Amino acid sequence: MTVYIIIGIVAYIIGSISFSVIFSRKFAGFDVREKGSGNAGTTNVLRTVGKKIAILTLICDALKGIVAIIIAIIIGKLANNVDIALLVQISSIMVILGHTFPIFFEFRGGKGVATSLGVLLMINWQIGLICLVFALIIMAITRVVSIGSILAAILFPVLTLFLDGQYFIVKGNYLIFSIIMALIVMFNHRTNIKRILKGNENKITN
Numbered sequence: 001m002t003v004y005i006i007i008g009i010v011a012y013i014i015g016s017i018s019f020s021v022i023f024s025r026k027f028a029g030f031d032v033r034e035k036g037s038g039n040a041g042t043t044n045v046l047r048t049v050g051k052k053i054a055i056l057t058l059i060c061d062a063l064k065g066i067v068a069i070i071i072a073i074i075i076g077k078l079a080n081n082v083d084i085a086l087l088v089q090i091s092s093i094m095v096i097l098g099h100t101f102p103i104f105f106e107f108r109g110g111k112g113v114a115t116s117l118g119v120l121l122m123i124n125w126q127i128g129l130i131c132l133v134f135a136l137i138i139m140a141i142t143r144v145v146s147i148g149s150i151l152a153a154i155l156f157p158v159l160t161l162f163l164d165g166q167y168f169i170v171k172g173n174y175l176i177f178s179i180i181m182a183l184i185v186m187f188n189h190r191t192n193i194k195r196i197l198k199g200n201e202n203k204i205t206n
Contacts, residue, residue: 019060020041068095099112
């Protein structure tokens, strides 16, 4: 039990490193949460700081998910009598919660999409790539980032049902986990969902 708790704490701390806030303060002289949508995520960085810093933020946020899982796998292999798949799932959920509610930044973080992408690519690169391409296509069609993110999150558990478990870096039952992941992303986009239903969600500008 101790190993699971430690991994959860470590993953949460990793997730709590809010690169959007760090980069916006360093390169633009303001906290991204005080501009635009007020969200500490890649999309708001793109709108308020610029493409280069947004890409850097996206990469770093995705790396948080990747690093958290790598640590979980290493510790799982070193420890005795632990379920590595469960460690990976705990680490994945906690790193996203850390990104959403960062302890170092007043618990005001992002929506966890980029970090979730890093997690998906590590757990099952095929599912990760399918969700990424699907999200990009939806975003290109609708010009709305949140719709692509939400639909890709919903697609994750659906793909988990059909893609064989042999492709997972750590074998295990990921269906319940994928549903939890989808629910977290949808919860984080609850205000976006309201705006989408009202037809006034922000669109990507050229």
